[in-house]
Amino acid sequence: DSGVTQTPKHLITATGQRVTLRxxxxxxxxxxxxxxxxxxxxxxxxxxYYNGEERAKGNILERFSAQQFPDLHSELNLSSLELGDSxxxxxxxxxxxxxxxxxxxxxxxxxxx
Amino acid sequence: SQQxxxxxxxLSIQEGENATMxxxxxxxxxxxxxxxxNSGRGLVHLILIRSNEREKHSGRLRVTLDTSKKSSxxxxxxxxxxxxxxxxxAAETSGSRLTFGEGTQLTVNP
Numbered sequence: 001d002s003g004v005t006q007t008p009k010h011l012i013t014a015t016g017q018r019v020t021l022r023x024x025x026x027x028x029x030x031x032x033x034x035x036x037x038x039x040x041x042x043x044x045x046x047x048x049y050y051n052g053e054e055r056a057k058g059n060i061l062e063r064f065s066a067q068q069f070p071d072l073h074s075e076l077n078l079s080s081l082e083l084g085d086s087x088x089x090x091x092x093x094x095x096x097x098x099x100x101x102x103x104x105x106x107x108x109x110x111x112x113x
Numbered sequence: 114s115q116q117x118x119x120x121x122x123x124l125s126i127q128e129g130e131n132a133t134m135x136x137x138x139x140x141x142x143x144x145x146x147x148x149x150x151n152s153g154r155g156l157v158h159l160i161l162i163r164s165n166e167r168e169k170h171s172g173r174l175r176v177t178l179d180t181s182k183k184s185s186x187x188x189x190x191x192x193x194x195x196x197x198x199x200x201x202x203a204a205e206t207s208g209s210r211l212t213f214g215e216g217t218q219l220t221v222n223p
Binding site for chain 2: 002004033035042043045048055056058088090092097098099100101102103104105106107109
């Protein structure tokens with residue numbers, strides 16, 4: 001058990017809808033990362049937060065947004081969903097901003113129909 | 114584009130054999146990390162090697178790093194069926210961004 005909790009585990013929704021994915025980092029970790037894993041594009045970095053502030057942005061679409069709250073949990077909001085957004089979305093946390101291992105949750109499997 | 118690229122994409126071996134996976138990356142790195150993923154599950158960190166290190170061991174795992182060739186290798190010795198998984202390298206670059214390769218699918222046959 002990595003100590004990172006992601007909810008929900010599965011999500012099925014229709015195109016055009018909006019969903020929120022939630023992540024609780026491992027106790028003591030200040031950094032939260034979001035990754036998207038799909039069959040054709042591997043593991044893509046979306047965004048990173050450290051102690052509530054955005055620190056790095058990757059291939060995150062404008063339809064997607066995220067935030068990290070004062071209690072350090074994070075949410076990833078996906079809107080105007082398209083079929084191609086179907087993927088596994090992982091949250092990971094680490095103690096520091098860099099130089100330390102990432103601890104991954106078990107992901108949220110999003111299916112857009 | 115992916116920072117790390119693994120080779121081979123898939124590897125099938127017998128229990129007891131050694132498995133070697135290679136990773137190449139494109140730019141200067143702070144460190145290189147290896148992760149394992151069982152099907153549909155979260156990634157699990159295996160080992161981190163810093164840019165000033167050349168080799169690191171952890172149990173049956175041995176990782177090497179050659180910064181002049183921008184490459185790393187992961188060796189799993191005396192493999193077991195339970196080692197069957199996907200293995201990813203991840204390069205940490207400036208700004209602490211960790212970029213993953215596309216992984217090597219390892220199958221260890223009993």
